[in-house]
Amino acid sequence: MTACYRYDGTLEGFLCALALCLESGGGEAEFLRPGAESGAGLFAGVPRDVVTERETALRFRERFVTAVSRDAFATLRYAFHSEAAGVEELLWRYVLAGLKQGKRLERMLAQEPVCTVNRLARAVSHEAHRFTGFVRFREVAWPVGDSWGEGDGEKGTTFLYARIEPAVDILAFIAPFFTERLNDRDWMIHDLRRSQAAVFNRETWRLVREVELTSPPGYTADEEVCSRLWRSYFQRMAIPERHNPRLQQQLVPLRFRAHLVEFGGEES
């Protein structure tokens, strides 16, 4: 009988589910996100609800890092955020293999489940790297009309607002990057596809779920000037004799362009 665990969809929750799995002997397991149905049909057990506790998650991480390595845990974390179907079961097998094989896990590149986990992790880390370049902040007057609901800022300030629609869940990877880079402004990176946002208040960033705009963002006058300058600069940098739109599309696939200022994204 497959054991069945229902967790809250976060990495922390997933680590707690893994810890629980190990405690109860570690056989076949199935993991359900909120709202997901078990795929085991007739043979499904009654899902156990997993309580998310930071300590349990940290303990589990420590155990895995000691048994295998820091890099292997990083791989697990990246792969988890791929949100691929069945990734939890795959990672469960990865964890079991890791606890059994120890440091050898990292050399098992050509074996399942390691090679699939690595492939997923690479895809996520690649997407995160791309977005360190593709995030486009726009200066927004704040508060605009109704307030945003999150945070409490002074009246009449501005902050930087960026929209993205990444293929995988990368906010947790790019937010620390921008925290370090742009620490003198408030900013918010809004993942439209997952309705969540990374919000930075000049000190720390946090993840806010179920974010929705109640009105379109009101860009400042400076913002209009700056994005116009950027567009004309971008146009001018192309050398006509080397025109190669196929190459350009390979490097900036269309799915990214909706939110890139220089491709006319978010024309206001």
Added chain:
Amino acid sequence: MNNRTFEQRLEILADSAKYDVSCSSSGSNRRGAPGGVGSTAVAGICHTWTADGRCISLLKILLTNACIYDCAYCVNRRSNDIPRAAFTPAEVVRLTMDFYRRNYIEGLFLSTGVTRSADHTMEQLIAVVRKLRDEERFNGYVHLKIVPGADPLLVAEAGRYADRVSVNIELPTRQSLALLAPDKPRESVIAPMRQVSGLIASAREERKKSRTAPQFAPAGQSTQLIVGATPESDREIVTLAEGLYRRLDMRRVYYSAFVPGSSDRRLPALPTPPLLREHRLYQADWLLRFYGFAAHELLDEERPNLDMRFDPKSDWAVRHLGLFPVEVNSVEYEVLLRVPGIGVRSAQRIVAARRHARLGEAELKRLGVVLKRARYFLTAGGRYLGGIRLDGATLVARLLAPERRPARLDQLELFPETPDASALTGEL
């Protein structure tokens, strides 16, 4: 010349700067600092790509495109009738910060035409970077051009503010330089390169002793060569690049396909820029830097130019078929790197994975190794992966053959007599 609007000047100066091909923002790893803006990523970050497929990573701009020199290949040459414009240091700083905060760019690439004298021009460039670093506390990437002939003290100051500095050689030989850029003697280009190379090395030594020692151009120096404007062979170019990498510790040599546009009689009349040649030169350049090849292995007196039909590594391998096939489970890393189709990542993965298990064709595929070309040069567990053994000529034909796909079969019809399937679903 400054009664144009800011936007017009930006367009003019961008137009004048775009022919410099250096684009990278890599090689410098600096964390953000409290009270400052920006950081650098060691691998560099591209922010967008223009319609010619080149990346924009840095705000590449000239301080002014007015120039006292008259180099035939350059769009900003004195005798060229183009609109001229200039920015003040404050304008460049403001623009950089505005673009940087919106994450359009990784930093600034500042170059300029030469006005008055080399020293005066260099001082202007340094003024911008100093303002950026000291007043705005800008921690992002800065690439600064060194003006040929500038005073060594100014060169030393530039490297303290910039992550990367560069002087462009532009033309591979002394004769070509004398012909096309009569105002720029080769010494005025090579001398600052030597100086920068020495300063980088000594700053690195100092850093080993003390972590607080000042850095000098932590991302090193680069240069650029124009390809196709003068009759040099690929061999001369690749050998020069090898010398620059080995002796001056250059980080990058960029190759720029000459874009015809001037009717100067000293320049060749090319219908289009030699883009394929540029591409092959970059491939050869990578072989020099990351694959342990030497210039004389790729090109010699009998074959002074790269084969345009396929990449230099395949070309080399086909000429050395006696060394292949190699056994993927036992051959050294250095030899793996020489197998066509296997890059640094694949080679590293193979070396790591084979310590745990023997690799066959399926395992190689699982590692993500692309076997399209590599299979003809490999055995796995003693089995040759290329099918039948090929002699040189057939192998070349096989490597050059376009991907052979089965002719597209027509979809089998379930109801062949039905003229249009959508009629069944009521869509008509």
